[in-house]
Amino acid sequence: MTTFILVSGMFTGPHVWDGTAARLAEAGADVHAVALSGLGGATDASGAAGVVDLETHVADVVAAIDGAARTAAGGIVLVGHDYGIHPVVGAADRRAGSVARIVYLDSGLPQDGVPALAAVADQGLRESVLRSAAEGDQGAVLPPPSRGEWRLWGSTADVPAAEIDRLTERARPQPLGTLLQPLRLTGAADGLPRSGVLCVGNGASIALVQARVNLGEPTLLPLLDAGWAFLELPTGHWPMLSAPAALADALLRASAGEGIRLTAPDAARPPAHLGPFPIDVPEVPRERTTNIDLYVPCAARGPHPAVVFVHGGPVPAEARPTPRDWPVLQGYARAVAGRGVVGAILDHRLHSLNDYERAAADVADAVERVRADPRVDSDRVALWFFSGSGPLTADWMGKPPGWLRCLAVNYPIMAALPNWGRIGDRFRTSDAVARAGTLPLVLVRAGLESAEIAATVEEFEQAAAACGAALDVIDVPNGHHGFETVDLTEESREAVRGALRAVLSHLTT
Structure with a gap:
């Protein structure tokens, strides 16, 4: 007994x-x-x-x-x-x-x-x-x-x-x-x-x-x-x-000792976030300064439009490699560079749920530094957020600057999950989208997302529809969270290509 x-x-x-x-x-x-x-x-x-x-x-x-x-x-x-x-x-x-x-x-x-x-x-x-x-x-x-x-x-x-x-x-x-x-x-x-x-x-x-x-x-x-x-x-x-x-x-x-055991990371089988990017991209050299990596187009003369890629999280401060060395972000940055657009990846400090304020400051600082680069057209910039960085989009939707040509989110968490507590009214994306005006928004939605994350996306979509926001949704019906490296399928590849087309169309016109 x-x-x-x-x-x-x-x-x-x-x-x-x-x-x-x-x-x-x-x-x-x-x-x-x-x-x-x-x-x-x-x-x-x-x-x-x-x-x-x-x-x-x-x-x-x-x-x-x-x-x-x-x-x-x-x-x-x-x-x-x-x-x-x-x-x-x-x-x-x-x-x-x-x-x-x-x-x-x-x-x-x-x-x-x-x-x-x-x-x-x-x-x-x-x-x-x-x-x-x-x-x-x-x-x-x-x-x-x-x-x-x-x-x-x-x-x-x-x-x-x-x-x-x-x-x-x-x-x-x-x-x-x-x-x-x-x-x-x-x-x-x-x-x-x-x-x-x-x-x-x-x-x-x-x-x-x-x-x-x-x-x-x-x-x-x-x-x-x-x-x-x-x-x-x-x-x-x-x-x-x-x-x-x-x-x-x-x-x-x-x-009785039943249950699932966790497994240690295997160097021979990298974890999902370190899996290969699903489409072929050019080998564009990177330039590393402080917490930002730049992938600058080689052929065409500048200044070029730019996309700043914002990783999700929280990511532990001790995580190695850091996000700007993750294949998925490097893949997107090289993909846009191959199309004549500067790709920028930053490591921001969203290390815990208490760090959204700090991460938001890191993103704002990085964006201004990218825009200040003489090879960048400071009036044509897009921001692309992933996963847990979704709440950070509220700052940019709530008061979109004139140079921001597009804001994209991949499988985002658009509000605090139930076990997060409150992360601050500043990051309420469903309120901020009402002030987005004509800012083009691109949402890449994973069909097999967890119910808790999907609920935050649905709330955001309803708010966007209520205010007539310019929201373009790209569905990946059989895609999981992080589908680019989790689901190496033709559906994933086409979703990546479609998202790239959608974002770049707002920078090259």
Whole structure:
């Protein structure tokens, strides 16, 4: 008989696990849902004064382990959802000998010395916590979300309205100490088996994690260890409320060690983003200066029109090669150079979801430097964005300069995904497109895009249609995200050629 200890996230208590716990019990498991101090736990009942911090919650989970260990026969599986993974990992470090497995349920990866606040995606919420802490109130708390604010803490997709009501009614303020105190780990639990259960509706997937590993993100490299396995649920961030039976099944499978293992990048088989460009392009020499590579036409005299290519992301700062050495961007730059247009690729600093402001400044600076090059016709420039750089297009659509002849986007993410939090009103592309006027827009749309990304594109398209924007859509019906190197098909090749024709037509007329 497996023993499950379930630890919920911020503002919540054991009640969120009711449906899943009942199904686990029906399957023969022993189930304990932990009531954390300050969120319905022991200090609440006693009315005891004092600061509740992360160590308080670690102690709560340790107490649950000690209590369950007296009767546990099949091993203890610790399950941490969202914030709950922090006290879970801390407790596993202190009771490693009693724990059979740790399950990360749509959560981050806690690190020694790092507070839980670092895992909060929403920059505005993080800043609010820090402001409250700066006021010096040791007992300060973060108020729970209102009914309409839960989506800021993760997708509420598939959660019944009645469950949202219940979640809101029973929510408790989160003690700030639980978010600000750094987690302390000795490494005692490093060898424990671990499972990740990812909620696809919240913007997480095994494929996405694998892609991040392929990019070389250092914090994810431990996931290559043989002790890790991953499962997915096709729902939002609250599977215990939206799909309790499916979650129970996933936890039972995880406890048995089932799941998909990630693979290390193979030099003999490069990851998708380093695959070959699908069409033949000329060998145009590049000129490298600081963070920009230029591909300048060799034959025709200048000044030439230019296309500035803006890579997606976030891309880890440690990723090698950097985006301007990726074949897909080099392929596009060489392709336009072969047609008499300067191709420019920049490495910008979109390294995390908090970096959109910084990346926007990098792009603006690079564009002006390209326009200042004497070989470039500064009045004929196009910008071409990819994937996660989609929100950066808002600056250019919202106030298009006269020299901007075209703005293109390939398989873009046009708004913050559910697990991103808020990235700033400045980057609301669906608002900005209303001010685009007659600026030609080219959208290259992948037919097999993930539902979460496709939803952001659909919202943008609806806004573009409502204001009569000059939007030209190139469909790749059987194309995935990054189709140029993922799908080496004639359809992909024709889409690349069609996109090049569409963009260049606005520069050469």
